[in-house]
Amino acid sequence: MSNRNHHPIIDEARLWRTIEELGSIGMDASGGVTRLSLSSSELQGRAYIKQLMREAGLDVSEDAAGNIIGRLHGERPQEAVVMTGSHIDTVIHAGRFDGALGVLGGIEALRAIKEHGMSHARTLEVVCFTDEEGVRFGVGYLGSRAMAGDWKPEWLSETDAEGITLAEAMKAAGLQPEKVHSAARSGSDIHAYVELHIEQGRVLEHHQLPVGIASALFGHRWLEISLKGQADHAGTTPMPLRHDALSAAAETIMAVERIALEHGGVATVGTLRMVPGAINVIAGEVIFSVDLRHEDASILDAMALKIEQAAFSHKDSRGVSATVRVTDGDEPVTASGMVMEAIEGASGIADVGAMSMVCGAGHDAVAINALTGIGLILIRSREGISHHPAEWSSPEDCAAGAEVLLHTLVALANGQ
Amino acid sequence: MSNRNHHPIIDEARLWRTIEELGSIGMDASGGVTRLSLSSSELQGRAYIKQLMREAGLDVSEDAAGNIIGRLHGERPQEAVVMTGSHIDTVIHAGRFDGALGVLGGIEALRAIKEHGMSHARTLEVVCFTDEEGVRFGVGYLGSRAMAGDWKPEWLSETDAEGITLAEAMKAAGLQPEKVHSAARSGSDIHAYVELHIEQGRVLEHHQLPVGIASALFGHRWLEISLKGQADHAGTTPMPLRHDALSAAAETIMAVERIALEHGGVATVGTLRMVPGAINVIAGEVIFSVDLRHEDASILDAMALKIEQAAFSHKDSRGVSATVRVTDGDEPVTASGMVMEAIEGASGIADVGAMSMVCGAGHDAVAINALTGIGLILIRSREGISHHPAEWSSPEDCAAGAEVLLHTLVALANGQ
Numbered sequence: 158m159s160n161r162n163h164h165p166i167i168d169e170a171r172l173w174r175t176i177e178e179l180g181s182i183g184m185d186a187s188g189g190v191t192r193l194s195l196s197s198s199e200l201q202g203r204a205y206i207k208q209l210m211r212e213a214g215l216d217v218s219e220d221a222a223g224n225i226i227g228r229l230h231g232e233r234p235q236e237a238v239v240m241t242g243s244h245i246d247t248v249i250h251a252g253r254f255d256g257a258l259g260v261l262g263g264i265e266a267l268r269a270i271k272e273h274g275m276s277h278a279r280t281l282e283v284v285c286f287t288d289e290e291g292v293r294f295g296v297g298y299l300g301s302r303a304m305a306g307d308w309k310p311e312w313l314s315e316t317d318a319e320g321i322t323l324a325e326a327m328k329a330a331g332l333q334p335e336k337v338h339s340a341a342r343s344g345s346d347i348h349a350y351v352e353l354h355i356e357q358g359r360v361l362e363h364h365q366l367p368v369g370i371a372s373a374l375f376g377h378r379w380l381e382i383s384l385k386g387q388a389d390h391a392g393t394t395p396m397p398l399r400h401d402a403l404s405a406a407a408e409t410i411m412a413v414e415r416i417a418l419e420h421g422g423v424a425t426v427g428t429l430r431m432v433p434g435a436i437n438v439i440a441g442e443v444i445f446s447v448d449l450r451h452e453d454a455s456i457l458d459a460m461a462l463k464i465e466q467a468a469f470s471h472k473d474s475r476g477v478s479a480t481v482r483v484t485d486g487d488e489p490v491t492a493s494g495m496v497m498e499a500i501e502g503a504s505g506i507a508d509v510g511a512m513s514m515v516c517g518a519g520h521d522a523v524a525i526n527a528l529t530g531i532g533l534i535l536i537r538s539r540e541g542i543s544h545h546p547a548e549w550s551s552p553e554d555c556a557a558g559a560e561v562l563l564h565t566l567v568a569l570a571n572g573q
Numbered sequence: 574m575s576n577r578n579h580h581p582i583i584d585e586a587r588l589w590r591t592i593e594e595l596g597s598i599g600m601d602a603s604g605g606v607t608r609l610s611l612s613s614s615e616l617q618g619r620a621y622i623k624q625l626m627r628e629a630g631l632d633v634s635e636d637a638a639g640n641i642i643g644r645l646h647g648e649r650p651q652e653a654v655v656m657t658g659s660h661i662d663t664v665i666h667a668g669r670f671d672g673a674l675g676v677l678g679g680i681e682a683l684r685a686i687k688e689h690g691m692s693h694a695r696t697l698e699v700v701c702f703t704d705e706e707g708v709r710f711g712v713g714y715l716g717s718r719a720m721a722g723d724w725k726p727e728w729l730s731e732t733d734a735e736g737i738t739l740a741e742a743m744k745a746a747g748l749q750p751e752k753v754h755s756a757a758r759s760g761s762d763i764h765a766y767v768e769l770h771i772e773q774g775r776v777l778e779h780h781q782l783p784v785g786i787a788s789a790l791f792g793h794r795w796l797e798i799s800l801k802g803q804a805d806h807a808g809t810t811p812m813p814l815r816h817d818a819l820s821a822a823a824e825t826i827m828a829v830e831r832i833a834l835e836h837g838g839v840a841t842v843g844t845l846r847m848v849p850g851a852i853n854v855i856a857g858e859v860i861f862s863v864d865l866r867h868e869d870a871s872i873l874d875a876m877a878l879k880i881e882q883a884a885f886s887h888k889d890s891r892g893v894s895a896t897v898r899v900t901d902g903d904e905p906v907t908a909s910g911m912v913m914e915a916i917e918g919a920s921g922i923a924d925v926g927a928m929s930m931v932c933g934a935g936h937d938a939v940a941i942n943a944l945t946g947i948g949l950i951l952i953r954s955r956e957g958i959s960h961h962p963a964e965w966s967s968p969e970d971c972a973a974g975a976e977v978l979l980h981t982l983v984a985l986a987n988g989q
Contacts, residue, residue: 358809375808379852389957391841391864392791392933393774396834403842407826414820418812425807426819427852429845436795436843436862446852448807517808541805 163508166273166563169556172265176555179205179245179261180253188546189250193317194288194299195223195326202245203330206260206285213268215283222303222340223287223332229267231280231570237348239277239569240529241266241562242284243521244300248292252548254355254555258536259520260285262353262559266566277570279348286521293317293326301524306341313337347529349496349569352522353562354533355550359541360514367554368509368561370500371516371533374523375423375450376489378461382409382468386477388433388441403431403440405471412467413447420460422451423517452489452515490523493530496569500532503564509557518543534561579924582689582979585972588681592971595621595661595677596669604962605666609733610704610715611639611742618661619746622676622701629684631699638719638756639703639748645683647696647986653764655693655985656945657682657978658700659937660716664708668964670771670971674952675936676701678769678975682982693986695764702937709733709742717940722757729753763945765912765985768938769978770949771966775957776930783973784925786916787932787949790939791839791866792905794877798825798884802893804849804857819847819856821887828883829863836876838867839933868905868931906939909946912985916948919980925973934959950977 182205183198184190192199206225210217215227231238243259263283270277286304291297294315302308313324313334324334361369386400410426417424425448432442447464451457461483471477497513504511514535522531536558539549550558598621599614600606608615622641626633631643647654659675679699686693702720707713710731718724729740729750740750777785802816826842833840841864848858863880867873877899887893913929920927930951938947952974955965966974 356809357806358811359805359814360809360811363814377808389775390773390934390959391839391843392793392866392935393772393776393959394839394933394957395774395776396830396839398775398779401830401841403826403845404830407823410819410823411827414812414817423807423810423812425817425853425855427807427847427854427856428850429819429847431843431845434844437841437864438843439841440843448853450808517810518806519808541810543806543809 163506165556165560166269167265167556167559168269169552172261172556172559173552175209175261175265176253176257179257183247190247190253191249191251192245192247193293194246194290195330199246200330203285206245209264213264214271215267220340221333221336222300223327223330224300224304224340225285227264227267227283229271229281231277233278234280236279237346238280238282239348239566240282240284240350241352241566242286243352243354244286244289246288246290248290248544250546251544252546254548254550255357255543256289258355258550258555258558259353262555262562265559266563269563270567275567277567279570281566281570289521294323298521298524301521303337303340304342305524305527307524307527308337342528344528349493349530350522350525351496351500351532351534351562351565351569352520353558354520354535355543356535356538357518357541357543358538361535361537362539362541364512366510366512367537367557368504368511369514369535370497370511371492371535372497372513373452373492374490374516374519375452376454376457376487378449378457378483379485380447380449380461380464381444381482381484382447383442383444383480384409384468384471384477385442386440386475389439391437391439394439399439400476401439402443402477405475405477406443406445408471409467413464416460416463420451420456422449422456422460424449424460450517454488457489490526490531492532496530496532499565499568499572500534500561502568503561506564507557507560509561511561534558534565579922581972581976582685583681583972583975584685585968588677588972588975589968591625591677591681592669592673595673599663606663606669607665607667608661608663609709610662610706611746615662616746619701622661625680629680630687631683636756637749637752638716639743639746640716640720640756641701643680643683643699645687645697647693649694650696652695653762654696654698655764655982656698656700656766657768657982658702659768659770660702660705662704662706664706664960666962667960668962670964670966671773671959672705674771674966674971675769678971678978681975682979685979686983691983693983695986697982697986705937710739714937714940717937719753719756720758721940721943723940723943724753758944760944765909765946766938766941767912767916767948767950767978767981767985768936769974770936770951771959772951772954773934773957773959774954777951777953778955778957780928782926782928783953783970784920784927784977785930785951786913786927787908787951788913788929789868789908790906790932790935791868792870792873792903794865794873794899795901796863796865796877796880797860797898797900798863799858799860799896800825800884800887800893801858802856802891805855807853807855810855815855816892817855818859818893821891821893822859822861824887825883829880832876832879836867836872838865838872838876840865840876866933870904873905906942906947908948912946912948915981915984915988916950916977918984919977922980923973923976925977927977950974950981
């Protein structure tokens with residue numbers, strides 16, 4: 158926090174202690190944290206969260222999807238609530254901040270609001286959502302999608318690496334998979350949702366600012382492009398007689414980069430496979446992925462189209478043909494203007510340096526957007542590292558984010 | 574053969590029958606031929622070759638390295654011999670022509686010379702060299718290098734997939750590995766060497782000609798290039814903050830192609846590996862091979878240098894650093910002017926359409942070049958396919974090549 162005139166309400170040391178305590182659950186000798194959803198370590202983490210909510214003086218409940226809800230009743234309990242939240246499940250060998258900060262920061266914010274007797278007309282809720290990461294059963298946002306009424310019954314049959322179904326894991330955790338639809342909330346019951354999360358990128362570090370205010374979350378398209386040429390002998394095939402699938406792929410990869418820059422989005426070729434893949438054989442086929450992201454769905458589609466055209470352009474020039482398949486995608490989410498304004502105002506009150514930015518990762522807010530207007534408070538990640546034991550945000554930045562969250566919640570609870 | 578006025582001396586049907594007979598040895602149900610060096614199928618092939626040489630009226634012997642030599646004594650037996658040859662070992666699941674054509678065409682040429690009572694002052698030899706492919710023990714040109722005096726004793730300890738050493742395999746075949754040095758010949762004993770081989774490329778097919786006369790064999794350099802950037806999240810890392818190793822690799826691959834075209838050589842990136850290789854992670858490292866070939870050693874070195882410079886150029890532009898390692902290489906071989914002229918003259922006598930070209934694949938001629946001037950007669954390969962059951966050259970083209978070989982041998986045998 159820069160040159161703070163504001164007297165902080167968040168207890169930075171207490172927040173940091175809870176990050177350390179939750180981080181120790183599921184931590185291996187090398188410092189990696191693994192709390193796969195509904196695993197024994199994650200269940201231990203959930204017990205910790207419930208206990209922490211109780212200590213914070215919150216009214217604690219759990220819905221049929223396993224979402225843990227800590228409630229701080231407002232002066233006008235009949236009005237739609239203001240909600241914050243995130244998740245405590247992790248990928249394998251993860252860090253201590255992804256998800257955890259949003260839950261712990263939310264609890265700390267509600268606890269501090271209560272302790273300081275801050276007025277809030279609407280009821281405040283902090284939610285620990287079930288299985289955001291989707292690593293164990295292959296489907297993510299389970300809890301937030303259940304709350305949004307987007308649950309699909311077939312998910313219950315999805316299995317983990319050991320063949321255990323989601324339904325079995327839920328039952329073993331004391332949940333009631335057959336009643337999971339009861340977790341659905343009505344949009345009219347939720348005035349707004351705001352989530353605190355680490356950035357998982359290097360933009361804030363680059364700008365030397367602790368906090369980012371998301372104007373949108375990227376939508377994405379995943380493409381699989383196969384370029385087919387001819388596998389020839391590297392020695393006996395002169396350059397003009399070649400149909401080299403890798404040269405065509407290299408041209409396409411350069412085009413992908415150029416198209417992302419021209420459209421103000423991001424695009425990544427993260428996997429590439431050569432067939433046959435021998436030192437002295439010209440590539441007969443190259444298959445690669447493209448991960449495209451943009452905050453505007455129509456621009457996203459335009460980018461995908463241009464990349465497709467680039468892939469098809471090698472037919473005449475190189476005799477290399479293309480197949481393009483869309484393997485995955487989701488639509489961009491625009492942050493609520495009301496929530497963004499509340500966050501901006503809160504940053505001012507908290508005297509925290511903040512910038513507007515687009516969020517490139519997915520969070521529970523994406524699912525909750527189906528119910529209500531959402532906003533995201535991002536905090537600086539060291540070197541942008543995430544999903545790794547080296548994931549790190551400083552105690553000061555965590556507290557700054559929680560302080561902004563607190564004032565945002567209060568403003569939304571007292572606003573129209 | 575085009576518009577043939579020449580009366581052929583080669584027996585096309587007999588040559589084709591021997592190609593079919595040898596091709597049936599080691600052939601599996603799907604038509605693939607596997608005769609790994611000194612395996613039971615290759616030993617069966619060697620017995621077939623010895624028998625065929627005897628039927629052709631040649632004086633048959635075998636040296637300590639297992640090279641089978643068929644000799645047709647000339648009118649001046651004290652003079653240096655004229656040699657032809659190739660090999661009958663194959664890669665796994667190969668075709669019927671690679672190597673085999675040179676041995677069978679050589680035997681047919683000597684047989685026809687003898688049957689037609691053609692005068693040849695020098696003695697003619699056709700050699701079936703041991704293990705050209707190098708697939709079984711990881712070292713190739715074993716027989717031709719033994720004959721050239723380039724044998725390395727440590728090769729005897731090389732093992733095959735089952736742990737059998739080359740020495741053991743040689744002994745099992747009745748050879749004497751301890752005496753392999755006795756296979757070395759003196760350069761002064763060999764006037765010239767000419768090898769008949771399938772092109773294994775598409776140049777002759779492209780030019781619609783049956784025969785190519787090699788002016789040189791490409792030398793090669795193999796490079797391994799590693800480009801190191803930074804593995805970042807595909808969603809949260811804006812384009813300007815990236816150090817994408819694959820974008821740098823794509824630029825380098827385009828440069829490799831351009832450099833090959835500018836220098837009149839060939840260059841191929843046949844393998845490429847991404848680290849970490851996940852759809853939503855920017856490549857932190859990309860490792861790829863470059864196979865460079867040219868007929869001029871100094872140009873080959875210049876190409877390698879330019880590619881290295883291209884790999885290093887990303888440090889400033891992208892923050893991607895490079896490591897370049899030379900993993901293999903050999904020097905180009907220039908064909909003997911005398912042998913090339915003899916082949917050109919023979920093509921005229923045989924009325925076979927022929928063009929001068931560079932040979933892009935390696936053959937026993939490379940090793941024998943250490944002893945004497947060499948030449949190569951290449952024949953058209955259908956679609957350039959080789960090392961595959963679909964490898965094919967027509968009976969007419971095989972006979973045309975053997976006819977050119979025959980007249981080349983006679984010219985060299987009677988020349989200065």
